[in-house]
Amino acid sequence: MTQDELIQLLSAHEWTDVEFKEARQAVPKNAYETVSAFANTAGGHLVFGVKKDGARFEVVGVLDVDKVQNEFVSTLRQKEKISLIINVEEHLHNIDGNDLLVFYVPEATRAEKPVFLNKDIRKAFIRKGGADVRCSQEEIQRLINDASADRYDGQIIEFDLQSCFDPSTISWYRNVYERKPGNRSYADKNDIEFLFELGLIRETQQGWKASRASILLFGRDGSFRDIMPRPVADCQRFGTVFGEYTPGSRWADRIVLDFNLIRSWQSLLDWYQKVATTPFHVDPTTMQRTDMPPDYIAFRESVINVLIHQDYADHSRKPEIRHFTDRTIFWNPGDAFASFADLLEPGEKEVRNPRIVTAFRRIGLSENAGWGLRDVFTNWQQLGNVPPVIHNDKATKTFELVLPKELLLSEEQIMFQAQLGVHLDPDAARLFAYICREKEISVADAKAVLAQSTAQSLVKLQYLLNQALIKEIEPESFYGLAEHLLSRFPSDQPSDQVGGRLVTPSTDQPQVSIPDTTPPRLELSEHHRAVIRLCEIPRSAGDLMGELGLSHRTFFRSTVLEPLLAGGLIQQTHPELPNHPKQAYVLTEAGLRLSELMRTQGQTQNDDNQRI
Known part of the structure; x- marks a missing residue:
């Protein structure tokens, strides 16, 4: 059988990574390399009793379960064998009379990494592409840097305090700091005393010393580049869609930030004016917005995350x-130390650069939890877009956030939902649209779409289940589009995934052709769009014909009214009496949604024309 078939057989939808070993009579030595790799990356499942032959897997079973289990578990508690005592979760499965031992190896904490074998730190492994890979010296050093109790941004730098800082940068920061409600005033302090009060200059036995954070935030160009030989960020604007991009593509506009973080933030705001959805203005004194383009919060928090969470030791x-x-x-x-699901939960998060994070927080440029992803997701939801995509790669220790400018409730999706004839509130409509797009989602995905708690997300998923629009793959964990709707949304192209997961369709059932029971798509004409714009309030057929300049009632009814009625976009005010003398037509809930979308798209086009 294939790996996917075996995982499905073990009902392992929650597995993010898995490794199979034969281990019929003894634990193979490379099993401990897998343990090191899982612990240093994002955790995973190790399965004993499966023989791998190329891409095929054969369940052979473990012959002596107690012996193999005891040998494996006891070795994981011997410090001379592995640097960290690993507490694994154990499960026994039986498939066709063959015993399989399944162990879940959790990810080690930041302070416990790297996990290595035989007292040799060079024998540390990470997971890459479903394989165990020995860490390079550079990768080991990154793990060691992250494990340090003395965070990198708090380390002491032997610079002259009177000459290593940029006075104009500190002056701007102090001005914003003193204006922010709730901050303790230090207006009577000089710049060095001010930085000391903020914990950016540290007291040592040799006197006050600059921290790396103070230089990164406020350093003069020479001081800053002394400790940061690479740019803070490389910002590139392309005039094409992402699908047309190639590694050699020429950017339309570019800025390389190779100066302190406060100046970098100011430069990024200037750059944002060129890419903002709508024009805006910035107060030159405070560098705060005097008006607000719709995507500003998402941009601000995403940029701040780049500035405050990157690995400055790299x-x-x-x-x-x-x-x-x-x-x-x-x-x-x-990478982010927290998991994707935890990043979206309220509360404090462990961060790589606590002093830098706190400095930005004190001037209102970082949420209290240290990550602004909840604000990013909420803002993107308010704009009606497909949720942001996060790739938190613990193997390569990188973090990527993608903000797709794609409407989740598109015109086609709104009309499709109207044709189904079910009532969906705005949250349920968004969630269903996302399931149509992805085919299968987790509860964590639902939380990201709705920007709501687990409990609230489960309520919406249950409602869609009750409406027979989705199916439950695994109770309160994974859900998919209902079978009778799959043919309307064929899975013929890959989509961005939020977070890491492994969900596979069942393959042990005969494949059947499921008929498409949904009505045919309605192609909107200009007359249809005009009626949708007009029917936000009840309108008679005569009023509508007059507005459209039509005189043939039968033609109007058959080509305009009836398709909109059948499509669930308009409804009669007297549906029980079709020939009622005061019969009028008004938008349904889906029709109102489509009307708002049309209005928004029209406004966006006007804004684009004004910018041109």
Whole structure:
């Protein structure tokens, strides 16, 4: 059988990574390499009793379960064999009379990495492409840097305090700081005393010393480049969609930020004026917005994440911000310590650069939890877009955030939902549209779409289940589009995935052709669109014909009214009496949704024309 078939057989929808070993009579030595790799990356499942032959898998079973299990578990508790005592979750499965041992190896904490074998740190492994790969020296050093109790941005730098800082940058920051409600005033302090009060200058036995954070935030160009030999970020704007991009594509506009973080933030705001959805103005004194384009919050938090969460100890890779007409991509060296699901939960998060994070927070440029992803997702939801996509790669220690400029409730999707004849509130409509797009989602995905809690997301999923629009793949974990709707949305192209997961369709059932029971698509004519715009309030047929300049009632009814009625976009005010003398037509809930979309698209086009 294939790996997918075996995983499906073990009902392992929640597995993000899995490795199979034969281990019939003893634990193979390379099993411990897998343990090291799982612990250093994102965790995973190790299955004993499966023989791999190329792409095929054969269940052979473990002959002596107790012996193999005891040998494996006891070795994981011997410090001379592995640097960290690993507490695995154990499960026994039986398939056709063959016993399989399944162990879940959790990810180690930041402070526990790297996990290595035989007291040799060079024998540390990570997972890449479903394989165990020995860490390079550079990868080991990144793990060691992240594990340090003394965070990198808090380390002492032997610079002259009187000459290493940029006074204009500090002056701007202090002005914003003093204006922010709730901050303790330090207006009577000089610049050095001010930075000391904020914890950016540290007291040592040799006196006050600059921290790396203070230089990264406020350093003069020479001081800054002394400790940061690479750019803070490389920002590129392309005049095409992402699909037309190739590695050699020429950017339309580019800025390379190789100065302190406060100046970098100011430069990024200037750059944003060129890519913003609508024109805006910035107060030159506070660098705060005096008006607000719709995507500003998402842009602000995404950019701040690049500035405050990147790995400043990594001098070989530079962050990139690439803006396309259909998406913006923010890429960082340095992964998030938290999981995708945890990043969207309220509460404090462990961060790589706590002093830098706190400094930005004190002037209102970072949410209290240290990550602004909840604000990003909420803002993107308010804009009606497909949810942002996160790739938190713990193997390469990189973080990528993608903001796709694609409407989740498109015109086609709104009309499709109207034809189904079910009532969907705005949240349920968005969630169903996302399931139509992805075919299968997790509860974590639902939370991302709705920007709501697990409990609230499960309520919406249950409602869609009750309406027979989706199916439950795994209770309260994974859901998919209902079988009778799959043919309307064929899976013929890959889609961006939010978070890591492994969900496979069942293959042990006979494949059958499922008829498409949904009505045919309605192609909207200009007359249809005009009626939709007019029917936000009840309108008679005569009124509508007059507005459209039509005189043939039968033609109007058969080509305009009846398709809109059948499509669920308009309804009669007296549906029980079709020939009622005061019969009028008004938008349904789906029709109102489509009307709002048409209005928004029209406004966006006007804004684009004004910018041109």
